[in-house]
Amino acid sequence: MPYPKLMLAAAMGALLTGCAQTNPTPQVSQRQVVEHYADLGHAVYQDSLTRAEQLNLAIKQFLAEPSEQSLSNARTAWIAARVPYQQSEAFRFGNPVVDEWEGQLNAWPLDEGLIDYVAPGYQHELGNQGATANIIANKVLQIGGERLDVSTLTPDLLASLNELAGSEANVASGYHAIEFLLWGQDLNGTGAGAGERPYTDYVLGKECTNGNCDRRADYLQAASELLVSDLSWMVEQWQATDSDNYRAELTALPASEGMRRMLFGMGSLSLGELAGERMKVALVANSVEDEHDCFSDNTHNSHYYNEKGIVNLMFGEYQRIDGSTLQGPSLLQLVAQEDESAAKKIDAQMRTSEQAVYQLVQSAxxxxxxxxxxxxxxNSSGNQLVQDAIDALVEQTRAIELAANTIGITNLSPDTADHEF
Structure with missing residues (x-):
């Protein structure tokens, strides 16, 4: 199954594209920018769905004939699926329909012992009653005073088990549950190497390793199908042809409110989420347990494509998985119409910040x-590389706030996730 190689060439191809002219003609309106924002949302979720469907097919092929090659193909499909989805996270925070939904797809860190076998003494959230439940090995779970029948592993069942017993670390579905089932735990700590789950964990009969290969296969398939179903629903929410979905609600609002949601989402992903939760927490604690794509060692790409999603919205363009580019009225154009000097400053900072985050890709x-x-x-030089990315994201957030102020949206106050920078 052909997928783009997500290494230097691919990242370089996506790097710093589409910096808009700072003196555009004809002028654009806030309404036009919001409409294009919705077009970008539909495109990135449609691409995420397409890649999830390809991942689902690769998983089916792997489960039908488990081998080192078919497992490698499924892993490659998972990594490819992360590219558009991570860019879609720029639509979080400001859009309630996305924020209320995304936990089922991308919640992390997770206590993987909820799902399957783990190494003795693995670190998990203190007090989490589901941390070692091992759904795959048990058809009935006893969590506190609750007895749960998990004999039939279906997408609906997995969805119902998220945040079991009130713990956010109990993540039963989404990209990271699938990642764990494809790679297994990364037991290398801060050393080189990712998870090394053997393909024989899915081989039926006497060659099955670590037991319960049939239930492990059922779990992986159910998680993959749920991912496709969830993304299908979100694509529908951004379709232009539907008069009763989130896009219709968004575009019916005053244009200034649509712009505020867009800018708040960009700033909050840049500051509290990416700089804070996804980088600073792991760096300060030197904790691989707080690494984003921790099983696959794909974190550098996930961070970069989060950043790329923010850049996309500033410049009003998105490179689709088929190689085409969707481009239209941009936020930076609006800023330039009001203050060309501010637009140039923002343009330069977006370039600088993207380059700083891209250094993580180059390192990997x-x-x-x-x-x-x-x-x-x-690793003092490595620590500094991550800190430089954090600092650049903080400055990028200031540029986003400058953009907001320039077009008349004051007191944006992006979410800091309680971090101090």
């Missing part, structure tokens, strides 16, 4: 030093 793909190695307490 060129130097083979991945995010979990960069945050090692003894």
């Amino acid at each position: 793909e060129v130097n083979n030093v991945h995010f979990d190695q960069l945050i090692d307490a003894n």
